[in-house]
Amino acid sequence: MTDTTIRPAGPGEDTAPTIRPLLHYTAHSTWLNDPNGLVFYQGLYHLFYQNNPFDNVWGNMSWGHATSEDLLHWTEHPVAIACDDQEDIFSGSVVVDAGNTAGFGTPGNPALVAIYTSAFKEGTEHQGTQAQSLAFSTDAGMTWHKYAGNPVLGRGSAHFRDPKVFRFEGPAGSYWVMVAVEAQHQEVVLYRSADLKDWEYLSTFGPANATGGEWECPDLFPLPVDGNPDDVRWVMVVNINPGAVAGGSGGQYFVGHFDGVRFTADADSMVEDGNANLRDCLWLDWGRDYYAAVSFSNVPGSRRVMIAWMSNWDYANSLPTSPWRSSMSLAREVGLATVNGRPRLIQRPVLPTDSGRSLLTVADLEVHDSTVALPDAEHGSVQLIEADILPGTARTVALTLLGAPDGGAATVLSFDTVTNQLTLDRRRSGNTSFHAKFASAESTPVTLEDGVLKLQVVVDHGSVEVFAQGGKVTITDLVFPTPGNVAIGLTVEGGTAMVRRLSVTALS
Known part of the structure; x- marks a missing residue:
């Protein structure tokens, strides 16, 4: 529950180390x-x-x-x-x-x-x-x-x-x-x-x-x-x-x-x-x-x-x-x-009642065909990302989560304005080799409200939980990123989007 020690996997398991979740209950050793x-x-x-x-x-x-x-x-x-x-x-x-x-x-x-x-x-x-x-x-x-x-x-x-x-x-x-x-x-x-x-x-x-x-x-x-x-x-x-x-x-x-x-x-x-x-x-x-x-x-x-x-x-x-x-x-x-x-x-x-430690707050940020770096995920904390985004003329708006420093492997949460599909893609999230069925991308239809995509994303050690449009849509996936892959970013492709509000908070 609160043990965040990196520990090598046991015999017969994948060799990538894992970190115990902070906010998600786990049994101690069973x-x-x-x-x-x-x-x-x-x-x-x-x-x-x-x-x-x-x-x-x-x-x-x-x-x-x-x-x-x-x-x-x-x-x-x-x-x-x-x-x-x-x-x-x-x-x-x-x-x-x-x-x-x-x-x-x-x-x-x-x-x-x-x-x-x-x-x-x-x-x-x-x-x-x-x-x-x-x-x-x-x-x-x-x-x-x-x-x-x-x-x-x-x-x-x-x-x-x-x-x-x-x-x-x-x-x-x-x-x-x-x-x-x-x-x-x-x-x-x-x-x-x-x-x-x-x-x-x-x-x-x-x-x-x-x-x-x-x-x-x-x-x-x-x-x-x-x-x-x-x-x-x-x-x-x-x-x-x-x-x-x-x-x-x-x-x-x-x-x-x-x-x-x-x-x-x-x-x-x-x-x-x-x-x-x-x-x-x-x-x-x-x-x-x-x-x-x-x-x-x-x-x-x-x-x-x-x-x-x-x-x-x-x-x-x-x-x-x-x-x-x-x-x-x-x-x-x-x-x-x-x-x-x-x-x-x-x-x-259900999240901690205190506001946590604010890492970033922005408002009315226009993004055109580019990537905005957000604060890296911090060891020993859970990242809470909350955003209201007007996709505008953009084709896609995406959050890259727990990414590699070189911009390679990451878990990607993206919204396609043509199909109105919200997708959580963990195919390049890190360690996916332990089972043939683990690498996957999950999609769901999302209806914008007054043109706004509302996101609340909880990134713990080993998981991503997405609550869209005030909780009308949810997507939950496990992820096992490579140690050191902590980069988070917002990418807009194919046009211009307006970030009405975006905050990144560290929950301890």
């Missing part, structure tokens, strides 16, 4: 993937996650655990729920059982209840199946006990997993709702319960839109459109692997209505043939490295905050880092806003 059990309780955000406690590749799935007061500074704790000879502990969620419906706590000391997927091992009673189980904590999430009556819900399926549970209040009363998946059927299955132990089937959503891989890690939550409490829609998040728009892993979403029984997607969230029209689907992120995104429960003020695994199953086990492997994205506060007449997700990164 593997992590999907975020699990995201919950706010007693002043702390709890991040549980898929973790291999014994190695830095996938396996021995258990729930790792970290906490934070601000979603930026994380403290790693011992493994929360460990695998054993009966089961691996796959993804799930945590709720605050304030009403003591499950009986694990008391009215004065509610239990935190984890609902997780038991992936049963060969030779066990439920071998070959995945089912939903419970664990509980009565000391604010620091120690956990598995429920003796596990599993509490099964379907005789080998791919029934990833339960997200929330409390629903409606005309039919108050009850728990579980949103899980039949992964290989591309279906979200919904259940209800009074006590988290006995579950009743409600409905199924899907297949729909992108269906070219397994559906995983669903989420379902309400958001007001444009902040209007009288116009509330529900957002269904469904992660998919493979088959995402940029290749491999990714997250799609639907906007619609939920009546306590069934989720119905709005017609403008649906496409006729998702596999043939992936670019018409709604995506959480257009990059290669934003997967298994889910939201925190119990956040004050009804805020909806999401976090994702910043990697892709195409190459996750091969990332050139050591001793840790994989990181989480920045947390993002999400909302629904009207975009071209339709409600769509807006995502804004």
Whole structure:
């Protein structure tokens, strides 16, 4: 998390050194993937996650655990729920059982209840199946006990997993709702319960839109459109692997209505043939490295905050880092806003509340067919680049990030005014040789607003997260630049652009 020591990769890995991210959570010396059990309780955000406690590749799935007061500074704790000879502990969620419906706590000391997927091992009673189980904590999430009556819900399926549970209040009363998946059927299955132990089937959503891989890690939550409490829609998040728009892993979403029984997607969230029209689907992120995104429960003020695994199953086990492997994205506060007449997700990164250290601020700068050097990235800090640019007569406007001193290798974020495509290109970003599928360029359509391209770019050690047009469009990619490649610049080609505002800030 805060260790920025350059360290050579371990045996069998690429020889290029890597630097641990600053703002993005990593386990100290082990593997992590999907975020699990995201919950706010007693002043702390709890991040549980898929973790291999014994190695830095996938396996021995258990729930790792970290906490934070601000979603930026994380403290790693011992493994929360460990695998054993009966089961691996796959993804799930945590709720605050304030009403003591499950009986694990008391009215004065509610239990935190984890609902997780038991992936049963060969030779066990439920071998070959995945089912939903419970664990509980009565000391604010620091120690956990598995429920003796596990599993509490099964379907005789080998791919029934990833339960997200929330409390629903409606005309039919108050009850728990579980949103899980039949992964290989591309279906979200919904259940209800009074006590988290006995579950009743409600409905199924899907297949729909992108269906070219397994559906995983669903989420379902309400958001007001444009902040209007009288116009509330529900957002269904469904992660998919493979088959995402940029290749491999990714997250799609639907906007619609939920009546306590069934989720119905709005017609403008649906496409006729998702596999043939992936670019018409709604995506959480257009990059290669934003997967298994889910939201925190119990956040004050009804805020909806999401976090994702910043990697892709195409190459996750091969990332050139050591001793840790994989990181989480920045947390993002999400909302629904009207975009071209339709409600769509807006995502804004959670960043340090102080302004950081300003490296450059310019306004009303005209750039004609040239490159403007910006302050180099600094070791031990994260670069935040914010810009409002009028592309004007230019053909392309580009930010070169983490570039070589001679102007060669770099990660390039460019906007093409003819195609209106924003592209993040990491094909010459540095170390791409560790896997054949890593070198890539990701593009997404962007609509200028009053002729302005608005960018917010977070450049950490090992990643670039792009938030365009106030968070209407995001692109997230890992990068592994060659040590010493720290150059940043703004390039305008094919005409003249006006930089209305540009700032570069060092976040420590």
